[in-house]
């Protein structure tokens with residue numbers, strides 16, 4: 001793609017999508033209304049129009065697809081969605097198993113390993129809870145009238161707590177994979193990773209190198225699919241706007257603000273308070289020492305891409321020991337993603353709110369389902385690669401698990417870059433504060449370096 005960065009191409013794709021979609025929407029909206037409401041439709045009251053909105057949308061969609069541009073748009077958006085779905089299963093399997101096998105090192109490091117694991121889980125859960133509270137309080141998707149062209153989807157989120165627990169364990173792993181039962185696959189992958197750790201080293205070596213290779217291949221394949229995003233997004237957005245009109249994007253503002261608010265609370269309040277509590281250091285000092293890494297994360301939207309700067313800053317800027325940083329930071333860049341976990345949780349609840357506003361038969365998510373989402377958000381954030389948009393690719397898993405149509409991601413793609421920058425910055429800040437807390441507890445931080453920075 002030459003010298004122009006992917007996110008500019010994605011922006012361009014969005015603009016092309018919005019323009020094409022708007023043109024098609026305007027070209028056919030009157031005809032669609034007339035077909036549904038009869039020729040006197042201009043006298044129809046807003047309420048009548050509202051009641052028939054679904055039918056008008058369907059008619060509009062039929063007309064749009066009947067044109068050759070419409071058919072191409074529909075085809076391209078389906079191809080892009082299929083590619084996203086295609087990669088997610090092996091991606092999750094390999095990256096989760098690899099992530100867990102990294103714990104071997106943690107086992108070797110004993111106490112530090114336990115502290116690191118505890119930090120990752122604690123902060124990710126706090127992030128998810130913050131997201132859950134903020135999205136429930138703000139309710140960014142409630143009452144929105146977003147109609148998305150979706151394939152028929154049965155509305156059946158798991159109901160009771162025990163249903164949720166029981167549905168976690170697949171009877172047949174091949175069937176789970178074939179029916180896209182993501183939870184079953186995740187459950188199996190977690191067990192596989194744990195038992196791989198327990199097998200003797202020489203026996204496990206072959207499997208481990210297969211897993212490493214598989215994870216590397218899937219990472220490359222994911223990057224390839226993401227590189228197709230500009231075209232995929234143009235098609236998805238054109239498809240959505242053609243059916244729902246350009247005003248659909250207005251409904252995204254409250255959502256973007258909700259994610260930003262929840263991330264800001266975690267970044268500026270929770271993590272600094274934890275840092276202060278465990279180390280007594282003034283958080284702003286440490287934040288200043290780490291700021292080049294934080295800004296690199298913000299501008300690249302890639303934890304892995306930022307890792308070099310994070311390690312350099314933690315050592316040279318804040319005086320953390322090599323032993324701590326070389327373990328906590330690389331593992332954190334791929335496993336510990338508070339911002340991503342929070343974002344997954346807010347986004348899926350936003351989509352559920354939007355969906356139930358337009359589909360009254362879709363039951364509100366029960367407490368059991370919300371707990372299920374918390375667990376999935378945590379797992380998905382562990383499995384997500386530290387590259388741009390990985391969190392959105394993984395969103396497919398959660399939507400699928402709670403039976404929400406995947407097509408809603410077409411809306412989210414439009415605003416993903418900016419949210420990705422903010423969540424990656426939060427991911428890195430969590431790794432960095434964790435490294436400081438652990439280094440402090442092990443007495444492996446040169447305070448003179450931190451306080452002179």
Ligand code: ASP
Pocket residue numbers: 301302303304337339340384385386387388389390391392420423424427
């Ligand atoms: N871009 C994020 C990261 O590298 C992952 C995500 O998409 O949430 O940390």
